[in-house]
Amino acid sequence: MKMLRDHLRWWSLDRMYASQLLNTLYKEKVTMNINRFFLIKTICFICIFYFSFNSTSYAIDNADCLTCHADEELYRTSEKSVNESHMREILYVDEVKFNNSVHNINGVTCVDCHADIASLDYNENVPHAKKLQPVLCTTCHAEEGDAFMHGVHMKARRKGITMSCSACHDYHYVTLLAGESVAERENGFCLRCHKPFQSHDWLPQKKAHLAFIECTVCHAPDAGHHVHLKFYDLVTNTFLSGNDVLKILGIGYDDFMPQVDQNKDGIINNDEIETLFLRLRQKNVHIIFHAELVEEMQPLVHHVVKEGATNDCQECHSPDSPYFKAVTIVLTKEDGTVDHYPVERAVLQGYHTSHFSALGGTRVRFLDKIGLAMILGGILVVLAHLSVRIVTIPARRHTKEGHKKTTTGNKEIS
Amino acid sequence: MKGTQMVYVHPAPIRVWHWVNAAGFMALVVTGFQIRFAEIFSFLSLQDAIILHNYTGVVVIADYLLWFGYYFATGKIKIYFPDLRTFVPQAIKQAMFYGYGIFKGEPNPHQMTPDNKFNPLQQNAYLGLMFVFLPAQIFSGLFLWQVKKFEGYIGLMGGVKFVDTIHVLLFYFFAAFLIAHCYLATLGHTPLAHFKAMLTGYEEHHE
Numbered sequence: 115m116k117m118l119r120d121h122l123r124w125w126s127l128d129r130m131y132a133s134q135l136l137n138t139l140y141k142e143k144v145t146m147n148i149n150r151f152f153l154i155k156t157i158c159f160i161c162i163f164y165f166s167f168n169s170t171s172y173a174i175d176n177a178d179c180l181t182c183h184a185d186e187e188l189y190r191t192s193e194k195s196v197n198e199s200h201m202r203e204i205l206y207v208d209e210v211k212f213n214n215s216v217h218n219i220n221g222v223t224c225v226d227c228h229a230d231i232a233s234l235d236y237n238e239n240v241p242h243a244k245k246l247q248p249v250l251c252t253t254c255h256a257e258e259g260d261a262f263m264h265g266v267h268m269k270a271r272r273k274g275i276t277m278s279c280s281a282c283h284d285y286h287y288v289t290l291l292a293g294e295s296v297a298e299r300e301n302g303f304c305l306r307c308h309k310p311f312q313s314h315d316w317l318p319q320k321k322a323h324l325a326f327i328e329c330t331v332c333h334a335p336d337a338g339h340h341v342h343l344k345f346y347d348l349v350t351n352t353f354l355s356g357n358d359v360l361k362i363l364g365i366g367y368d369d370f371m372p373q374v375d376q377n378k379d380g381i382i383n384n385d386e387i388e389t390l391f392l393r394l395r396q397k398n399v400h401i402i403f404h405a406e407l408v409e410e411m412q413p414l415v416h417h418v419v420k421e422g423a424t425n426d427c428q429e430c431h432s433p434d435s436p437y438f439k440a441v442t443i444v445l446t447k448e449d450g451t452v453d454h455y456p457v458e459r460a461v462l463q464g465y466h467t468s469h470f471s472a473l474g475g476t477r478v479r480f481l482d483k484i485g486l487a488m489i490l491g492g493i494l495v496v497l498a499h500l501s502v503r504i505v506t507i508p509a510r511r512h513t514k515e516g517h518k519k520t521t522t523g524n525k526e527i528s
Numbered sequence: 529m530k531g532t533q534m535v536y537v538h539p540a541p542i543r544v545w546h547w548v549n550a551a552g553f554m555a556l557v558v559t560g561f562q563i564r565f566a567e568i569f570s571f572l573s574l575q576d577a578i579i580l581h582n583y584t585g586v587v588v589i590a591d592y593l594l595w596f597g598y599y600f601a602t603g604k605i606k607i608y609f610p611d612l613r614t615f616v617p618q619a620i621k622q623a624m625f626y627g628y629g630i631f632k633g634e635p636n637p638h639q640m641t642p643d644n645k646f647n648p649l650q651q652n653a654y655l656g657l658m659f660v661f662l663p664a665q666i667f668s669g670l671f672l673w674q675v676k677k678f679e680g681y682i683g684l685m686g687g688v689k690f691v692d693t694i695h696v697l698l699f700y701f702f703a704a705f706l707i708a709h710c711y712l713a714t715l716g717h718t719p720l721a722h723f724k725a726m727l728t729g730y731e732e733h734h735e
Binding site: 322433 | 563564565566567573574575578579626630631632633674675676677683686687688689690692693696697699700701703704705707708711
């Protein structure tokens with residue numbers, strides 16, 4: 115798709131540029147197959163012909179938009195009514211942030227969303243219509259829209275609360291969330307409006323729950339979730355990106371799974387984690403996994419509920435909890451995309467995730483074996499001692515009677 | 529009874545501390561099992577078990593402070609510290625009694641007095657229990673009670689799972705200790721003699 119778009123951009127070059135290109139080809143007598151040259155020449159002429167009759171329908175590049183919208187002072191205001199008087203609508207677009215946005219990364223251009231801009235007329239003060247149509251996110255994000263329709267936020271909208279997509283997502287600067295931590299996800303979304311610390315009083319360890327579990331894990335129960343394991347450097351107290359980890363290991367993304375998953379069963383187990391950490395320690399890097407329970411980036415995550423939210427403690431706090439079924443190592447790339455590598459849930463029951471502990475759900479099993487040995491040992495010692503005490507009752511009675519006789523005899527003598 | 533002397537060895541504050549502690553420990557062990565094995569036991573909901581465990585923990589901490597305050601204020605804390613010069617031979621003697629002499633009906637080598645309540649083995653055990661294990665259990669419990677509030681200390685200990693490990697291992701230890709303690713309490717001159725003493729404060733001494 116991207117390739118096709120690039121081709122379309124090339125063909126939408128300015129007519130003059132196309133003519134220059136042709137001249138260059140003629141002047142420099144480029145040596146090429148006569149058939150290919152003829153083909154290029156024909157296409158160029160078709161383009162020139164086409165653009166001659168469609169002078170206003172050339173594609174609008176992001177750069178065209180940013181000619182004006184990169185200006186930090188660009189805003190609009192209306193003084194037509196009291197309601198809008200002196201209210202500024204900032205029209206500035208931060209080019210760097212936009213370039214890092216998920217939309218730009220996926221090749222979505224300004225006019226893909228602002229689809230009612232067909233042309234730019236630089237003779238006008240504003241080269242397009244002053245009032246644009248609202249952007250319809252659901253043109254591309256139909257499933258997200260459907261999920262949203264049935265959620266609590268749609269109910270809020272019916273009560274008159276403005277709940278557009280941009281209330282949570284910044285249109286121009288939407289970034290990939292898959293590699294983000296719970297704090298980053300919540301700060302950017304739910305915490306803009308909600309204050310979860312002022313509610314959830316029923317929840318024991320409220321702060322810990324809110325720190326390690328993304329809101330939507332409970333409040334969008336239809337969507338999938340998994341435990342993220344991110345590399346955390348204990349010396350520098352920082353998270354390591356995928357590039358950092360791979361650089362230390364001296365391998366590429368494609369080599370990570372083949373090298374870590376030594377038994378080639380497609381899932382990383384405790385022993386393989388141990389080996390990986392040993393390799394990192396040999397490079398003088400001391401790592402633990404920072405684990406968090408996060409939502410998968412599915413459209414259903416937009417089906418946010420209030421009443422139907424999970425509030426049964428034992429759903430999580432049991433060894434068979436579905437919430438800890440999917441565990442993945444996350445390697446975050448520079449562009450914000452992530453690679454997930456499946457990990458056995460038993461890793462959560464070990465000490466590589468020493469900051470992540472859910473009663474019952476991630477308990478360290480071998481402690482129970484030690485505990486069982488202690489209690490059984492105590493009971494056995496008691497039973498053994500008691501048995502010997504019972505068995506030796508006649509012997510003690512005999513000793514006692516002998517002692518009494520001796521004492522009585524001594525008294526009689528005296 | 530002729531030849532029997534009643535000795536006041538357990539003052540009222542100690543009896544109160546002991547029985548509150550006993551009830552607290554029982555409740556903590558029961559709720560502890562419910563919390564750890566919520567999928568197996570169902571005599572309480574997980575949430576209720578946690579709440580009860582937390583409140584009981586606070587009571588046991590307050591009770592520990594009563595014990596600590598009483599023994600320090602009266603100077604009797606020294607009964608927990610064995611005399612290192614005589615400890616080893618006396619401990620061997622006491623162990624020989626529990627492991628052999630008691631079955632033959634030999635007298636207990638240790639005679640309980642208000643100033644020398646514990647035999648060397650008890651001294652050693654209670655010193656560890658009251659000055660190491662119980663404080664460790666209290667602090668690990670406090671940390672687990674408010675994970676975010678104490679996250680700095682938890683971090684110093686290597687993470688919540690390490691704190692949990694200490695708490696769980698001590699939990700099992702105390703559960704096993706309760707069994708052993710109750711049994712050892714039956715080793716008086718009658719099986720209920722020590723229980724009665726801890727209720728009345730008076731221990732019977734037979735000449």
